[in-house]
Amino acid sequence: MERTSASFELISHPDRTLRTHLFNCNAISHKILQLKYINSEAFYPVDLLEKMRHLLVYFHDFGKGSFFQYKIIKATEEAENNSKFKNLPEIQGYIAFFNGSRREEFEKLLEEDERLGNHAKLGGYFVLSNFKSEDPILEFILLKIIRRHHGSLNNFFKDSSERLQILLTESEIEYLEKQIKYQDFELYQQILDSQNLSVHKNAWDEIKANLSSGRKLVKIQSALEKQNEIKYFFLQHLLFSLLLSADKGDMMIDRSEKENLIKENQLLSQDLISNYKQQKHKEDKPRALDLVREEAYQLVRKNALEHAHKGFFSITLPTGLGKTYGAYNTAIILQNAYHEQFRVCPRIIYVLPFTSIIDQNEDILRDILVKSGIENLETRLSKNHYLSTSNDKYDEEKLNRDEPDYLTEGWEHDIIVTTFVQFLEGIFTDQNRLLRKFHNMTNAIFILDEVQNIPPQYFEAIEVVFKKMNEYFGTKFVFVTATQPFLFENKSDIQELADPKKYFKGLKRIILDQSLLKKYDKIELDDFVSLLKSDIEENSEKSFLIICNTIKSSQKIFKSLSDEFGEILYLSSSILPNRRMEVIRQIKEQNGRQIVVSTQVVEAGVDIDLDIVYRDFAPLDSINQSAGRCNRNGEKGSGIVKLFNLDKAKYIYDKVLLSKTREILKEYPESILESQLYDLNKKYATAVRKGKAEANDESIYLIEAMQQLRTEDVANKFKLIEADYRNYNVFLPIDDNAQDIWQQYVSIIKETEDSFELKRKIKRIKPQLLQYVTRFPKNKFVPPANQKDRKIMYISNWQENYDLKTGFKSTDDQTFIL
Incomplete structure (x- = not known):
């Protein structure tokens, strides 16, 4: 010794x-x-x-x-x-x-x-x-x-x-x-x-x-x-x-x-959302749909108060009927009930499928808190995803060095807005950095928005995990969607707070038109573009949104329409993040007729409203989300959502979801009314649950691995986003700000010797850096020899391969997905 x-x-x-x-x-x-x-x-x-x-x-x-x-x-x-x-x-x-x-x-x-x-x-x-x-x-x-x-x-x-x-x-x-x-x-x-x-x-x-x-x-x-x-x-x-x-x-x-620095969460007033809504809309002249929204909100509130002792809730309402306010309000009601029962104040965690809509939701929450006189927002509210930056203040105190990251990455704030990836891969994981926040999931009120985006093969494993979290720690879950999937095998385990059948039956905003789908089992792109152009010409006062499954098809449609109709807008994941938000802003604010071509990035939570929507064939959940971008406020007569099939869905969607969608749609005529969507969605959810349960090896494997503490196997099996081996990450120095950020990044790498300090500095600059990072497909782009193994490449002559409006320039007909 x-x-x-x-x-x-x-x-x-x-x-x-x-x-x-x-x-x-x-x-x-x-x-x-x-x-x-x-x-x-x-x-x-x-x-x-x-x-x-x-x-x-x-x-x-x-x-x-x-x-x-x-x-x-x-x-x-x-x-x-x-x-x-x-x-x-x-x-x-x-x-x-x-x-x-x-x-x-x-x-x-x-x-x-x-x-x-x-x-x-x-x-x-x-x-x-x-x-x-x-x-x-x-x-x-x-x-x-x-x-x-x-x-x-x-x-x-x-x-x-x-x-x-x-x-x-x-x-x-x-x-x-x-x-x-x-x-x-x-x-x-x-x-x-x-x-x-x-x-x-x-x-x-x-x-x-x-x-x-x-x-x-x-x-x-x-x-x-x-x-x-x-x-x-x-x-x-x-x-x-x-x-x-x-x-x-x-x-x-x-x-x-x-x-x-570890503080107890603060309790929010149960009247917070109602008071905010009343103040915000006191000068508004209510439209017919606003009255329906308010009725639905009050019903959700009443049921949440009545059933607050339970653990699982759903808010199933048609898109555009105010689910967000209802979800916020429900979470606050549950927070108060939890505090009264256990004398502990749970944090509220709002979970969304895509980073692209987190800022929008966080902005709404921030406005609610500000207008309600809630102080110290840096203490109360935080967003956690790969593009977010950490709050640098806490209780009006300037934080030092690594403290912002400690609080944000550890989910120490009262209210957190985050992604399904951050949440679920923080449970089904073996990773040190992801597991640090787990203890702050234990006493929490989770709002899972657009919950249908969770892959059905994981339903059974997630049901087991959620129920145990509720049993052991009192964790509560609110599932929000227009098309409630059967996340739990026994639907009665989830308390429905709305009356989805009533509200679907009463709506006449859209018609789901599957005439093209029934006429052409598969349509060639050129033929589809020809039909589309005719429709646009015939409906010269109408706004159009065309949603494609692949970048390639969306780019071709965009080019063809631009040649004929002039300035139109384009959205896809190939567009740089900062420019993508600018396009969404343009769509929202632009008056008059619009033509927008997009991939599915436009579906969930992007608050835009057009007259006619074309949707390439996809699972019914995605079709419903696309329909939510059509005539949202019901002020344009009947909006039309037209389905077509370029045969690209097989590259990105689950085959069971696609086959069940086909089976269910075949039971319906060419024109499906919005009032019929409740029954249609219910049939689909039942079919998906049954189809996945018959071959649900993933969930069975995960449950067994968790029981045997094979956490490594759990992490390897559970993937919401598969590792992307098909693309290079590429930084584009498109302006002076981008070049300045890149120089800062290079200087950090060259001048920082200490490995921990290097990690800290890169973490700080990463959100700014990633605003200028996109992906180039490996099978279409030959990188500079000296950059092939870099995590992020710097392409000075980016204009040769990239267009700021449409993204990566592809020179052949091969399908690619970014």
Whole structure:
């Protein structure tokens, strides 16, 4: 055992002692858990969770109690901004002792076996000397979390590369015993004394005996696999999230009492939305549809108040009938009911399918809060997606350095607007950075807008997860859509707050016209364009929206129409993000006739209104969303949504969804009235649920993997967005601002040596950078030889391959999807 002076202090980071680091981690994670509601009868007792949390904190850096962490000592010496710390006598003495009599020895040992520098694993085993349970899985969860707190939370007993995770192999025992030989148990015990914890070298023999028996662990693993118990999955997620929030919090929060940045959510008034609506529209002359909207809003409000004790709700209303206000109001009602029942104030998390509509929804929420006199919006409201920037103020206080990212990425604000990807891939994941926010999902009111965008193959797994979150933590879910899918097998488990049948039956805004679909099972693009031009000429006063499934077909239609009709507008994911928002603004504000060609990016939540909509064949959910861009306010007689088929849907949509849509539409005549859509959608949802249940291998696999703590397998199976291997990410220096941002980015990479500082700076500039990033298909674009392996390419002669109006220029007829 290594023996040093009792007056020395162990170092955790170049600017703090290990004692200070662990104290701060303890304060942060204790505060977080203290603010949680836990159903101890259904989940685990709070005192058990508190004990496990405490042990994770004080043993996660146990391996830093030896000179094998000499890189930290070296970094402490070399740092230029920590003179006060490194000049402390206890730190100077520790460093001098190492340099004088230990450096050469430890550098040689580490050169011989670099595993000796791993500080996490030793603490994972020694924590077991302070925790005994009749359930060995609880012990192993502590071990696993500590082992993996600097990486991904891979499979429990054996990772995907077949490396053992719990069992002690001879090779591991050899290097762990070398670490133990040099571990300063006495100096570490000085830290543990104040926590009524202890650690002794002689505990190793028992730990080794218990965890080097393969036969014993096989029995435990077999028992786990037979239990079909998902509670372990949530326990591991919760504790891992607490430790990560504490560990990163100590480094990212720049203040003395770091736990003070963790605040209780504030309760919103139940009349907030109603008062806002009344004030905003007091001068408006109500239209017929406004009266219907208000009636629907009041019905949703009444039912939400009556059923607030339940866990799952749906607001199923036709597009344009005010679902957003109803959803906000429902969330606030549920927040108040939750607080009254559990004495904890849950955060409200608004989840949307696409980043393109987050800003729009966040703007509405911000306006509501501002007009309602809610102060400190930077504290209350945050948006979290890959293009967003972090709030730099909190309670009117300017935040320091990494604090904005800590709060935003950890979902510490009262109200959060985010994406399905951020939400669901923060549960079905093994990734460290995604799991940090999990504890803030536990006591929350979730609004899932356009919930039909969740792939049906995941319905069963999501149902299990949502129901357990509600059972264990009281989490509540509000599903919002015009076409409520059967997300749960038993629809009665979800309380409907609206009366969708009534409101669909009463509407006459649109006609769904499938005459082209019935006449041409598949239509060639040139033939379709010819028919389209004739329609546009015949309806010279009408506005048109044409929605295609692929970039290529949309570009061809745009060019052909532009040649004949002059200035028209174009939207697709190939358009740079900042210019895409400008086009949407033009569509909203432009008076008179408009012709817009788009891909499906225009569907969900983009608040535009045109007279005639053409929609390339797609699943019924998407068709409904397209219909929502047609005659939204019912002031233009009957709008028309015309279906056609260029045979491109197979490239981007699920084949079961497409086949069920075809089957259901065949039952209906050429013209389908809006009043018929409720029954049509219901038939479709039933058919999809049945079709997916018959071959739902993905959900079955995911549920089993969660029960067996195969988190790595969960993450690999659950993908809302598949990794894009078909395209290059390309930065386009289209103006002076873009060039300036790129130069800042290049300077950061060239001039920043510290890897953590580099990550921090890139994270800060990334939202601005990505406003000028698009994608070029790999099968159509040959990049400069010196840039082929870059994550983001810089193309100076971008005009050769890219048009600011329509995106990537393709020179052949091959279909491509961006």
